[in-house]
Amino acid sequence: MKSIQIATFNVNSIRSRLRVLEQWLHKNPVDLLALQETKVIDDLFPVDFFYDHGFQIIYRGEKAYNGVAVATRFEPIKIYFGFQDGEDPLADTRLILIQTSQFFLLNSYIPQGKSIDHLDYQYKIRFFQRIHNWLKKDFTSQDPLIWVGDMNVAPTAIDVANPEEKKNHVCFHEDVRNIYHNTVNWGLIDLFRQFNSQPGQYSFWDYRERNSFRLNIGWRLDHILCTPSLSKLAVDCYIDKEPRGWEKPSDHTPVVARFQF
DNA sequence: ATGGTCGACTCTCGA
Numbered sequence: 001m002k003s004i005q006i007a008t009f010n011v012n013s014i015r016s017r018l019r020v021l022e023q024w025l026h027k028n029p030v031d032l033l034a035l036q037e038t039k040v041i042d043d044l045f046p047v048d049f050f051y052d053h054g055f056q057i058i059y060r061g062e063k064a065y066n067g068v069a070v071a072t073r074f075e076p077i078k079i080y081f082g083f084q085d086g087e088d089p090l091a092d093t094r095l096i097l098i099q100t101s102q103f104f105l106l107n108s109y110i111p112q113g114k115s116i117d118h119l120d121y122q123y124k125i126r127f128f129q130r131i132h133n134w135l136k137k138d139f140t141s142q143d144p145l146i147w148v149g150d151m152n153v154a155p156t157a158i159d160v161a162n163p164e165e166k167k168n169h170v171c172f173h174e175d176v177r178n179i180y181h182n183t184v185n186w187g188l189i190d191l192f193r194q195f196n197s198q199p200g201q202y203s204f205w206d207y208r209e210r211n212s213f214r215l216n217i218g219w220r221l222d223h224i225l226c227t228p229s230l231s232k233l234a235v236d237c238y239i240d241k242e243p244r245g246w247e248k249p250s251d252h253t254p255v256v257a258r259f260q261f
Numbered sequence: 262a263t264g265g266t267c268g269a270c271t272c273t274c275g276a
Contacts, residue, residue: 012267012268012276013267013268013269015268015269016267016268016269037268037276039268039269040269063269063270064268064269064270064274064275065269065274065275065276112275112276114275114276152276206266206276207266207267207268207276208266208267208276209266210265210266211265248267250267251266251267251276
C-alpha cells in the first residue's frame with residue numbers, strides 16, 4: 001500500500017502566489033498538484049520553483065489570463081493540451097491531460113462565462129459538452145481517471161451561499177448545472193461529497209464580496225472527480241482553508257484527496 | 262472613515 005496525495009488549486013497568478021505555495025507545499029507535500037489561472041506566458045513560468053520542490057512541471061499559459069499547470073512526482077507517460085479534436089486551440093491553456101502508469105489525470109480551468117446572456121456562457125456550455133464527448137470517446141468508467149480543477153460550477157444548492165439569489169449566475173444557472181451533472185454522470189464521483197455531507201463547504205470566496213471569507217459567503221467550484229475504481233482507493237478528500245488566512249491569499253483555496261494505492 | 266478586491270497590464274478587463 002502506498003499513500004498518494006493529489007490537490008487542485010486555482011492560484012490566481014502563479015507568480016503572485018509563490019510564497020503561499022511555498023508555505024503550503026511545506027505543510028502539504030503532495031504527489032501531484034494541479035494549478036489553474038497561472039496567468040503567465042510559458043517563457044516566464046517559474047519552473048525552478050517546482051524543480052526545487054522535487055516536481056516535474058507541465059504548463060501552458062498565455063499573457064494575463066487563463067493558464068494551467070500540473071506539478072507531479074509521477075512520471076508522465078503522455079501529455080496532452082486542450083481538446084484532442086483540434087477544433088478549439090483556445091482550450092490549450094485550459095486543459096491538461098496526463099497519463100501515468102497508474103491513472104489518467106485531467107486538469108481543467110473551465111470558462112467562467114461572464115453572464116448568462118453572454119456568448120462566453122454558450123462557450124462554457126459547449127466546453128462541458130466537448131469534455132463529455134471526449135470522455136465517451138476515449139475512456140470508459142472502468143478506466144482510472146481523475147478529473148480535477150476549477151469547474152466554475154457549484155453543483156448543488158448546498159455548494160453556494162444564498163442559492164436562491166444565484167439562479168441566474170453563470171456558476172449556478174440550471175443549464176450549466178445540468179450539463180455539468182450530465183458530464184459527471186458519465187461515470188465520475190465527486191470525491192469531496194464521498195467524505196463530506198455538510199453544506200457551506202466552499203473553495204472560493206469573491207474578493208469583491210466584503211469579508212466574504214470571514215462571513216463564509218462563498219462557492220464550492222473546485223472539484224476532484226474520479227472513476228469508481230479510484231474512489232474505492234480514496235481515504236479522504238477535503239478543502240484546506242488554511243492558506244486563506246495567509247498573506248496575499250488566492251480567492252480560491254486548495255482541495256486535497258488522499259488515496260491508498 | 263482619510264475607505265472598503267485583486268492581478269496583469271496600459272488603463273481596462275476578467276473574475
